[in-house]
Amino acid sequence: DVKVTQSSRYLVKRTGEKVFLECVQDMDHENMFWYRQDPGLGLRLIYFSYDVKMKEKGDIPEGYSVSREKKERFSLILESASTNQTSMYLCASSLEGGEKYNEQFFGPGTRLTVL
Amino acid sequence: AQSVTQPDIHITVSEGASLELRCNYSYGATPYLFWYVQSPGQGLQLLLKYFSGDTLVQGIKGFEAEFKRSQSSFNLRKPSVHWSDAAEYFCAVGNFNKFYFGSGTKLNVKP
Numbered sequence: 001d002v003k004v005t006q007s008s009r010y011l012v013k014r015t016g017e018k019v020f021l022e023c024v025q026d027m028d029h030e031n032m033f034w035y036r037q038d039p040g041l042g043l044r045l046i047y048f049s050y051d052v053k054m055k056e057k058g059d060i061p062e063g064y065s066v067s068r069e070k071k072e073r074f075s076l077i078l079e080s081a082s083t084n085q086t087s088m089y090l091c092a093s094s095l096e097g098g099e100k101y102n103e104q105f106f107g108p109g110t111r112l113t114v115l
Numbered sequence: 116a117q118s119v120t121q122p123d124i125h126i127t128v129s130e131g132a133s134l135e136l137r138c139n140y141s142y143g144a145t146p147y148l149f150w151y152v153q154s155p156g157q158g159l160q161l162l163l164k165y166f167s168g169d170t171l172v173q174g175i176k177g178f179e180a181e182f183k184r185s186q187s188s189f190n191l192r193k194p195s196v197h198w199s200d201a202a203e204y205f206c207a208v209g210n211f212n213k214f215y216f217g218s219g220t221k222l223n224v225k226p
Contacts, residue, residue, distance in 0.1 A: 004158070031212060040124070042205060043159075043216040050212060090158060103149075104214065106158035 003027070004107035006091055012113045019078040021110050023091030030096035032074035033104065034058075034066060037088040046089075049074055050096065081114045088112075117142050119208050121217035128196050129225045136191040136220050138206030148189040149207040149214075150180055159205060165189065176200070198224045 007022035025032065031050050035043040035058075045058030047066040055066050063085060067075045074093075078085055088111050092104040120139045128134055140146060147166050151159040163174025170182040180191045189206060201224045206217040 009156075035216075040218050042119075042121075042218040043207075045214070048212055056212070092159075103161055103164060104159075106151075106160070108156075108158045 004091055004093055004105050006089075006107040006110050008110050009108060010111050010113075012115065013078075013081050014115055015082060017078075017081050017114075019081045019112065019114075021076040021078075021089055021091075021112070023074045023076070023093075023107055024072055025074075025091075025093040025105070026072065027093070027095075027105075028071065029093035029105075030071070031094045032068065033092040033094075034064075034074065034076045035090045035092065036060065037090055037109070043090065046076065081112075083114050086112060086114045117208065117213075117215045119206050119215050119217035121204075121206055121220050123220045124218070125221045125223065127223040127225060130198050131195050134191075134193045134196045134200070134222070136204050136206075136222070138189045138191065138217060140187055140189065140206070140208040140215075142187075142208050142215075144210070146189075146208045147210045148180075148182060150174065150178070150189070150191050151205045151207065151216075152176075153203045153205065153219075155202070162191070162204075196222075196224055198226065200224055 004025045033048040034046045049055045049068040065077045090109045091107040094104045118141045149164045150162040153159050165172050165182045203219045203221045
């Protein structure tokens with residue numbers, strides 16, 4: 001089974017801190033994604049990566065950056081956390097190559113609170 | 116513009132009753148459609164997906180969904196709901212690297 005793990009389930013940070021959210025997948029997937037989930041808004045894509053060191057902006061990249069130095073690991077970085085970044089963050093991964101590989105596998109999520 | 120609409124924010128059904136969750140989408144190309152379920156404190160789990168072929172697709176946990184191109188809909192159904200089905204359900208549309216999710220429907224199951 002595909003396993004996507006996220007480094008923390010709950011995180012509390014202060015305004016202005018630099019925050020790192022880590023995601024690791026163990027199935028050699030090419031694609032990795034970071035989403036933000038807020039009540040009533042569903043999931044919104046922040047960034048995705050289709051290969052090591054490759055990244056593309058999603059719908060809401062402002063205030064975030066990402067890093068993918070190894071295929072299995074995709075990090076989301078909040079350079080200077082703000083209270084409006086309090087949210088649930090979900091990481092996902094998927095295989096590359098044709099329609100049958102479109103399925104995304106999700107991690108358990110990190111609930112981040114910025115005070 | 117690509118979008119997914121789940122018109123019902125909350126739904127309550129009695130255990131054993133049938134269930135239908137609605138999903139409408141707007142998508143410029145051939146849609147790949149998905150339903151995910153999220154239990155409290157958990158990530159999303161794929162229930163079923165439609166890529167092509169038979170428009171009625173079967174998923175896990177006894178769920179099914181029907182793709183209706185003329186109505187731009189992909190409604191999720193279950194003939195008899197169990198208490199363990201209480202969760203939040205998300206419809207999604209997209210392909211390859213770009214997916215759009217609905218805002219979710221929270222299902223409550225009455226004993």
